[in-house]
Amino acid sequence: MKKTIVIFTVLAIMALLSACSSNSAEGGTDAPKQVNLLFNFATSSLDPHVDTSYVPLRAGISETLIYLNDETLEIEPWLAESWESEDGENWTIQLREDVQFQNGNPMDAQAVKASLERAMADNVAIQNALRIESIAAEGFELQIKTTMPFPEFPSELVHPNTSIIDVTESDFINKPVGTGPFAVESFTPGTAVDLVRFEGYWDGAAKLEKARFSFNEDANARSLALESKGADIVFRPEVETVEQLEAIDGVTVESTSTFRVHQMTMNLQRESLKDVHVRQAIDALIDRETIAETILSGHAEVATGPFPSSFSFAPDYPEKQYGIEAARSHLAQAGYEEQDGVMQKDGEPLTWTLLTYSARADLPLIAQVFQSDAGQLGIDVTIEQIEIPEEHMAANRDWDLTTYSNLTAPRGDAGYYLNATYHPNGALNFSGADDDNLTAMINELNQVVGQQERSGIAEEIASYVDEQMYNSFVLHPNTLVAYNSDKVKNWTTTRSEYYMLTNELDVK
Structure with missing residues (x-):
């Protein structure tokens, strides 16, 4: 039955993508130059200011004021030409003067001001991240005052939800008007966005005439779509199919280290998880080496903290004991003991609800491994599948753990993740962390240059x-990322995962 479902899924993908599945060499000299990229997260909205899949930026519809260089991990000008501040609180941002929106309107300071103000009004997380008190606009210059000295303010303008769009165009969900190399031709929520080249793009018109950015959360279906040429570029194919894909003539598979971490997010508002010893037991139960080798087939680095070991701000952590017995010892310190095969305290069994989601195929497998290991200690773990983790965790508090994946240093600095995840006002503080000592340390970090x-x-x-x-x-x-290298030219797998459909992407 499962095989039948997958076959029908692939046939559906092929039907949806067939209009974009051939290049000029396959479809005749009049066929437009185009590619279709199959992504692992679906979206029902293209609103750049709130879309958590960041499709508008990734699909080349919108751009931000500042760009992250994946190689140097330094921020660079993009729509902003320069920025400066003498006190970290009053900022002057000079905009490029040769940029227009996809409707022909100029991208001047008033337009950028309106876009940033809308982003903050519609996205509390962005409001908290930017800490903007006021914006003044004149010509192509912005004067921005932050609510406090904030030396790292420019790096926050890398965030995809700060993308600049023309807010005089009102259909933000289906057809946002940005400054990128591709304009929206049509959008089918949950399925795909069809794109057309923006001839007036400030950095030179795209080499491609058209593109499709489509969605499927089934990793195996994504792999099969590439095999069948229903897609040209596949983001995160199923790990188990990598060798099979590499064996296909004309297919290239790239495995690139990123700024991402798979983590076990803990709901600190749940009674059992208020005890640090219980949290330490959870950490001890995670068999990282086995998970990396079996589930990820070695395409991963075992994590000791949120930041990859190559970063200067990743500390040397003390050595820990892992495994069933180490977890049992931590639980004993919390007052738990196993009786008749059930881990309990004061007669109450220890149970956890563990959330996971299929858009990242390895997360449900990690959840299953954890569930099995916890079961050996007499802990009942119930796994619950959810769709959009950020929305679910923020709106519901009846869960204990979540297998979650997050970019921890997409701007080459620790500030983003630490503010978002552990500050009380953080956009990704799903744990509910509210520690005065920790908050004070983060506030200190925010003011340091x-x-x-x-x-x-x-x-x-x-x-x-x-x-x-x-x-x-x-x-x-x-x-x-796997792609048809017989067709696709100039594809770059970025560590930030932000920049995908660019004006340089081409076909042979």
Whole structure:
């Protein structure tokens, strides 16, 4: 039955993508130059200011003021030409003067001001992240005042939800008007967005005439779509199919280290998880080496904290004991003991609800491994599948754990993740962390300039998070992308996972 379902799924994908599945060499000299990229998250909205899948930026519809260089991990001008501040609180941002929106309107300071103000009004997380008190606009210059000295303010303008769009166009969900190389031709929520080249793009018109950015959350179906040529580029094919795909003539598979971490997010508002010893037991139960080798087939680095070991702000963590007996010892310190095969305290069995989601195929498998290992200690773990993790975790508090994946340093700095995840106002603080000591450390970090000093404070924060075991970190997965290299030219697998359909992408 499962095989039949997959076959029908692939046939459906092929039907949806067939209009874009051939290049000029296959479809004749009049066929437009185009590609179709199959992504692992679906979206029902293209609104750049609230879409958590960041499709508008990834699909080349919208752009941000500032760009992250994947190689140097430094921020660079994009729609903004320059920025400066003498006190970290009053900022002058000079915009490019040669940029127009896809409807022909100029991207001047008033338009950017309106876009940023809408982003903050519609997205509380962006409002909290930017800390903007006021914006003044004149010509192509912005004067921005933050609510406090905030030296790292420019790096927040890398975030996809700060994308600049023309807010005088009202159909944000189906047809946002940005400044990128591709304009929206049509959008089918949950299925695909069809794109057409924007001839007036400021950095030179795209080499492609058309593109399709389509969605399927089934990793196996994505792999099969590439095999059948129903898709040209597949983001995160099923790990088990990598060798099979590599064996196909004309298919290239790239495995690239990223800034991402798979973590076990803990709901600190749940009674059992208020005890640090219980949280330490959860951490001890996670068999990282086995997960990395079996579920990820080695396309991952075992995680000791939120940041990959190559970053300057990743501390040297103390050695820990892992395994069933180590977890049992931590639980004993919390007052739990196993009786008649059930882990309990004061006669109450220890049970957890574990959330997971299929858009990242390895997360449900990690959840199953954890469920099995916890069962050996007499802990009943109920796995619940959800659709959009950010929305579900924010709106519901009746869960204990979530296998979750997050970019921890997409701007080459620790500040983003630490603010978003552990500050009380953080956009990704699904754990409900509200620790005065931790908040004070993060606030101190926010006012420090200079990477060396910032790295030192970030190390202290990461070490403190480790001591308190606010969340547990499993591994840093590589980004896997497979594509038809007989057709596709100039594809780049970025570590940030932000930039995908660019004006340089081409077909042979």
